[in-house]
Structures are given as C-alpha cells and as structure tokens.
Amino acid sequence: MRHCVPVSLVWLLGLCVPLTASERPPNVLLIFADDLGYADIEPYGAKGVRTPNLARLAKEGTNFTSFYVAQAVCTASRAALMTGCYANRVGLAGALNHTSTTGLNPDETTIAEVFRQRGYRTACFGKWHLGQQPSLLPTRQGFDEFTGLPYSNDNGPLHPVVRDIPALPWFDGEQIVERDPDQSQFTRRITERAIRFLEADPEKPFFLYLPHIMPHVPIFASDRFRGKSASGLYCDVIEELDWGVGELLAALDRLNLVDNTWVIFTSDNGPFLSYGEHAGRATPLREGKLTTFEGGIRMPCLMRWPGRIPAGRICDELVSTIDLLPTVCGLLDVPLPQHPIDGKDIAAVVFGEANAVSPHDAFYCYAGNELQAVRSGRWKLHLPHEYLTVNGPPGRGGKPANWETMKPLSITESGIRGIASRHGYKVESIGLSLFDLSADPGETTNVADKHPDVVAKLLEHAEAARVELGDSLTQRVGRGIRPVGRAVEAR
Numbered sequence: 001m002r003h004c005v006p007v008s009l010v011w012l013l014g015l016c017v018p019l020t021a022s023e024r025p026p027n028v029l030l031i032f033a034d035d036l037g038y039a040d041i042e043p044y045g046a047k048g049v050r051t052p053n054l055a056r057l058a059k060e061g062t063n064f065t066s067f068y069v070a071q072a073v074c075t076a077s078r079a080a081l082m083t084g085c086y087a088n089r090v091g092l093a094g095a096l097n098h099t100s101t102t103g104l105n106p107d108e109t110t111i112a113e114v115f116r117q118r119g120y121r122t123a124c125f126g127k128w129h130l131g132q133q134p135s136l137l138p139t140r141q142g143f144d145e146f147t148g149l150p151y152s153n154d155n156g157p158l159h160p161v162v163r164d165i166p167a168l169p170w171f172d173g174e175q176i177v178e179r180d181p182d183q184s185q186f187t188r189r190i191t192e193r194a195i196r197f198l199e200a201d202p203e204k205p206f207f208l209y210l211p212h213i214m215p216h217v218p219i220f221a222s223d224r225f226r227g228k229s230a231s232g233l234y235c236d237v238i239e240e241l242d243w244g245v246g247e248l249l250a251a252l253d254r255l256n257l258v259d260n261t262w263v264i265f266t267s268d269n270g271p272f273l274s275y276g277e278h279a280g281r282a283t284p285l286r287e288g289k290l291t292t293f294e295g296g297i298r299m300p301c302l303m304r305w306p307g308r309i310p311a312g313r314i315c316d317e318l319v320s321t322i323d324l325l326p327t328v329c330g331l332l333d334v335p336l337p338q339h340p341i342d343g344k345d346i347a348a349v350v351f352g353e354a355n356a357v358s359p360h361d362a363f364y365c366y367a368g369n370e371l372q373a374v375r376s377g378r379w380k381l382h383l384p385h386e387y388l389t390v391n392g393p394p395g396r397g398g399k400p401a402n403w404e405t406m407k408p409l410s411i412t413e414s415g416i417r418g419i420a421s422r423h424g425y426k427v428e429s430i431g432l433s434l435f436d437l438s439a440d441p442g443e444t445t446n447v448a449d450k451h452p453d454v455v456a457k458l459l460e461h462a463e464a465a466r467v468e469l470g471d472s473l474t475q476r477v478g479r480g481i482r483p484v485g486r487a488v489e490a491r
Contacts, residue, residue, distance in 0.1 A: 024260050025118055025120075025205045025331075025332055026260055026261065026305065026308075027206050027208075027261040028115070028206075028207045028208070028264070028328070029208045029252070029262070030207070030208070030324075031245060031248070031263075031264065031265045032078075032209070032210065032266060032267065033212050033214070033215065033241060033265075033266070034074065034127060034152075034212055034215065034216040035215055035217075035268070035269060035270070035271055035272050035279070035289055036215060036238075036241075036267035036280055037267075037271035037281045037288065037295070038270060038281075038282040038294075038298055038299065038300055039280070039283040039285075040238055040280040040281060040300070041054045041238065041300055042054065042055045043058035043063050044063075044300045045283070046238075046281075048229070048230070049229055050229065050239055051238065051239065052242065053246035054242050054245055054265065054302060056249070057245065057249070057265060057302045057304050058302050059311065059312055060306065061263070061304030061310075061313075062302070062304075062309050062310055062314070062315050063301075063314045063315070064302070064303065064317075065314060065315065066316050066318045066319070066358075067298065067299050067301035067319055067321075068298055068318065068319070068321070068375075069081075069266075069267075069268060069321050070085075070086050070087050070297075070320065071087050071093065071269070071297070071367065072269040072288075072290055072291055072296030072297050072367070073094060073095045073290055073367075074127075074129050074152055074268055075094060076088075076093050076095070076368075077268040078129050078130055078211065079092035079130060080322050081111070081268075081321040081324065082104060082110045082111055082112070082130065082141070083104070083108045083111075083325065083341065084111070084322050084323070084326055084337070084341040084343035085108075085340075085343070086342050086364060086469055088366055088368075088369050088469055088481065089340075089342065089469055089480055090104065090105065090482055091482060091483055091484030092130070092484060093368045094368055095129070095152070096129060096132070097151055098151060098155045098156075098166060099412055100132065100151075101486065101487050102131065102484045102486055102487070103131015103132070103133070103136030103484070103485045104130040104131055104136065105482065105483060105484060105485035106135070106140055106141065108141075108482070108485075109338075109339070110141045110142045111142075111207070111328060112124070112141060112142030112143050112207060112209070113141070114142075114328050114334050115205075115207040115328070116142050117332070117334050118205070118334060119205070121197075121200075121201060121204050121207070122143045122144050122206070122209075123143060123144060123197050123207075123208050123209065124138040124143045124145070124146045124148070124211065125145075125146070125193045125194050125197070125208075125209075126148045126149070126190050126211035127149045127152065127153070127211045127212070127213045127216075128146065128148060128149065128151075129149075129150070129151050129152065129211075131485060131487065132151060132169075133487035133488070134174040135487050136485055136487050137150065137171065139173055139174055145197065146171060146172075146174075147170075147172050147173075147193050148170070148171060148190065148211075149168065149170065149213060150169060153218065154217055156168030157180065158183070158218045159411070160217060160398055160399050160403070161399065161400065161423075162411045167179035167180045168180050183218065183220040184220040184222045184223070184226070185222060186212075186213045186214060187213075187222070187237075187244050188240075188244075190212060191243075191247050194210055194248060195247060195248065198251050198252070198257070202255040202256075210248075211268070212244070215241070215280065216272070217275050217278055217398060218278075219233060220237070221236035221239075225243070232277055234279065234280065238280075248263075249263070259306050259307065261305065262309070263303065263304045264301070264303050265300075265302045265303075266300060266301040269290075269299070270285075270288040270291075270295045270298075270299070272288065273289070273295075273390050273394060274390050274391070274394060274401045275394065275395050275398070275399070276393070276395040276400075277394070277395075277397075278395070278398050279394070282295030282296075282298075284442045285442060286442050286443040287388075290388050290419060290423075291367065292365040292372040292373045292382070293387070293443055294437070294443060297365060309350060310352040315349065315352075317349045317357055317358040318377075319358060319360075320363065322341070323343040323359075325337075325341065326341060326343045327343075327345050327347050330345045330347055340480055344359035344360060345359065346358075346359060360376075361376060361461070362375065362376045362458070362464075364465045364469065366469070368416075368472070370472050370473045371465050371469070371470075371474075372387070372473075374462050376461060379434060379435070379436060379451075379454050379458060380435045380437050381432070381433070381448075381458035381459070381462070382430050382432070382433040382435070382443075383473065384430065384432055385429065385430060386427050386428065387416075387429070387430060388419065388420055388425040388427060388428075389426060389428050390424065390425060391426035399424075400423050400424030400425075406421065406424075410422075432455070433446040434451060466478070467479060468480040469481065
C-alpha cells in the first residue's frame with residue numbers, strides 16, 4: 001500500500017502549502033525496551049502485571065507474534081536495527097562495554113540518516129550501545145539529539161557481580177553531564193525528554209527512537225511505582241515502562257499527531273533468565289537472552305498507525321528489526337543504501353494487504369559469529385552448537401544464579417564461557433535439530449528424522465549464509481562482512 005500522491009511530490013508541495021495529516025510523511029516513534037521477555041506484557045499473556053497502555057496499543061494496532069531481532073544481545077541487536085543488516089555483517093556481533101574502542105562504522109547508513117534525507121527531526125533518548133567515544137555516538141550517526149547512556153546500565157559500580165567498573169556516564173549530545181545518575185529515574189527522564197522533543201516542533205516530521213534502559217539488570221523503579229504492582233520489583237519496572245508509553249500516547253493525542261504517527265513497541269532481546277525474580281519470562285518460548293532459541297530472539301511487537309495498520313489484528317508472519325530500514329526507504333521514496341543489506345520491505349505485511357506474506361525465504365539466527373539456527377516458514381533448524389542455560393536455581397535479589405560460588409570476575413572476559421562465568425549460566429549443547437514452530441514454539445520435540453527434505457533445504461540456506469556472512473562454527477569467513485567502526489579518539 002502506498003500514498004496516492006508520491007511522497008517526493010508531497011514534499012515539494014509542502015514547501016508551498018500546508019499538508020493535511022494524511023499527506024504528510026509519517027512520524028515514527030520507536031520504543032525499544034531492554035531485555036523485555038516475550039510474555040512480560042498483557043497483550044502476550046503476562047499475569048500479575050498491569051500494562052493498560054500497551055494493551056491499548058495492541059487494540060488500536062497490530063500484535064506481531066513472529067517478530068525477530070537479529071541477535072539475542074544488546075549491541076548486536078541494535079546494530080541490526082540501525083542498519084537493516086545482520087549484526088555480524090557490520091562487525092558488531094556481541095555487546096560492547098566501558099572498555100570498548102569500537103562501534104557502529106560511520107560509513108554504514110542508519111535508519112536515522114534515511115529519515116534525515118527527508119528533512120526529519122531525529123532523536124535518540126536512552127541506551128545507545130553502539131560506541132561510546134564522541135566519533136561513534138548517535139550524533140555522528142544521523143541523530144540531531146542524544147540523551148542517555150552509551151552502554152548498558154550494569155557497566156558501572158552497580159554491576160551485580162563485577163567490581164571496580166568506573167562511574168556510569170550520562171550524556172547530553174557528546175558531553176558527559178552526569179556520572180552515576182539515579183537509575184530509578186531513567187524511565188521517567190527518558191519519557192519526559194521525549195515529550196519535550198515532541199512539543200518543540202510538532203509541525204515537522206520526526207523520528208523518535210527511545211531505547212529504554214529498563215528492564216536490564218540492575219533494575220529500578222521510581223518511588224511512584226516501586227511496590228505498586230504486588231508482583232515484585234520486576235513488574236513494578238514493567239508497569240513504569242507502560243506508564244511511559246501512556247504518557248507518549250497522550251502527548252501524541254494532545255499535539256494532534258496520532259493519525260500520522262507510526263508507533264512501534266518492541267525489545268532488543270529476550271529475558272536475562274539467570275537473574276530470576278529480576279528477569280522477565282518468554283513463556284511458551286524456550287530459553288532467553290544470549291541464545292538463538294525463540295525466547296532469545298522472538299520479541300513482543302506492537303505497531304499502530306490509525307488508518308494504515310489494521311486495528312485489533314494478530315499477525316504471525318515473520319518480520320524483523322532488520323526490515324524497518326528498507327520499509328522506511330519505501331515509504332519515504334528514499335533509495336536503499338548502496339551497500340548490501342539483509343532486511344526486506346515489509347510494508348505489505350505491516351499494513352495488512354490481502355495475502356501478504358513474509359518476504360524472508362530464510363532467517364538466520366546468529367550468536368556472535370556462530371550460525372546456530374535457520375528459520376524458514378514454520379520450520380527452524382538448529383545446527384550443532386553450544387548454548388547457555390541457567391546454572392541451577394535462578395538468582396534472587398538482583399544477583400544471577402550461583403553467584404555465591406563465582407570466582408573473581410572481569411567484565412572483559414569474552415566468549416560463551418566467559419559470559420557464563422559472570423552471569424550464572426552453564427554451557428549445554430544441542431545437535432542437529434528440527435522444530436515445527438507452528439505446533440511446537442517451545443522447541444521441545446526434534447522432528448528432523450521425520451522431515452529429511454526440510455532439513456536438507458534448511459542446510460542449503462545455512463550454506464548460503466556461511467558464504468555471505470561467515471560462520472565461526474565451521475571456520476568460514478563471509479564475503480559480505482564489512483569493517484567495524486573504530487573510534488577516531490582511540491586511533
């Protein structure tokens with residue numbers, strides 16, 4: 001579905017006469033939670049937590065039940081969202097920390113830069129996690145404004161198990177304006193900053209990206225919400241996030257922006273299960289963050305755009321964060337980036353066109369540079385690989401599982417075993433396994449022996465991925481890998 005008047009012509013007309021709401025290029029509000037589980041909000045079956053504003057969003061828009069991120073970890077997930085590429089294509093297959101001197105390469109085209117080509121105001125308020133030096137911050141990647149953290153909130157003195165991390169920096173633009181800010185105020189501050197941005201110039205189209213800091217551990221709720229959910233601190237945090245969504249929806253109402261604003265709510269990856277009561281749930285999906293099982297990479301996703309996105313619909317077609325950039329390019333009549341991307345234009349699926357289906361023949365599930373699984377249609381094939389699972393009873397009180405017996409830890413430990421050692425996980429392995437996600441979303445029953453033809457087809461897709469994107473499990477180097485960004489300051 002497209003506007004009757006080409007977007008490029010609309011923009012030319014806009015120089016001369018005011019445009020009606022239906023003619024203007026769409027505003028986009030993208031809300032990106034951190035470590036939110038698939039089953040943590042009411043539209044996806046959450047119990048013991050009240051999320052009326054997200055329920056409203058689901059009622060007034062579409063609930064996507066097969067929405068994927070590219071990897072189940074913070075930096076990689078964000079890199080894919082920003083570029084429309086699998087994260088390993090752009091060299092960011094993992095999570096940066098306070099010691100990192102790399103980030104998203106400024107030569108990549110970000111979704112914010114796509115919007116800028118059409119004169120949008122752009123802002124990022126929250127957690128960036130794609131480079132901490134000034135030359136790698138959002139203001140160098142297409143955003144007019146940035147306020148928030150350069151990396152995760154556990155990369156500071158409040159890390160649950162690692163000590164001696166420097167103070168957590170809070171940025172405004174490219175300057176650190178505060179250290180070790182009150183984490184209980186993060187959701188409120190991000191929400192209020194976003195509303196001020198909306199109010200500053202409501203007549204001009206905007207792209208507002210809100211990568212929330214919560215509910216990544218350590219979790220905090222403000223006094224207004226702490227203890228109010230009756231289901232523990234984690235649910236308090238989720239209810240405060242829902243409040244923030246409600247405040248933003250109210251601001252859109254007040255500023256008469258509802259009819260021309262595409263609102264998207266989703267998360268960067270699944271729940272940090274080792275943290276037990278301080279983590280979410282992905283029920284009925286298997287595992288969570290840091291894995292390529294469905295609980296790690298399949299996210300709740302709600303989209304609303306009145307008159308364009310069908311209301312009250314549930315859509316199970318496979319779509320992904322990597323698809324947002326090319327879809328925006330199509331909506332705004334902006335050319336795709338000159339370098340290869342992996343996302344597809346999903347406008348037909350998002351807008352509910354008749355018989356629209358996912359444009360993905362296959363979706364590749366990477367953990368770091370390991371190709372661990374491939375999904376095609378209803379089928380998902382896990383290739384032999386190691387994975388993380390909770391080591392014993394989940395943690396309590398903000399600590400991960402088994403933290404009492406942990407040896408002295410360093411946040412710079414790398415690899416799957418380094419991650420396991422500092423976050424209360426153990427390493428397990430899975431052999432070649434085929435799952436029918438339509439009947440078995442929990443990936444419990446291996447049906448590979450019953451469908452050898454499906455296995456063979458998905459192995460062909462896996463080989464195509466290895467050629468283009470590489471696979472460290474089979475010692476393959478992809479021909480399509482581009483260099484990571486390196487901070488000018490570090491060089």
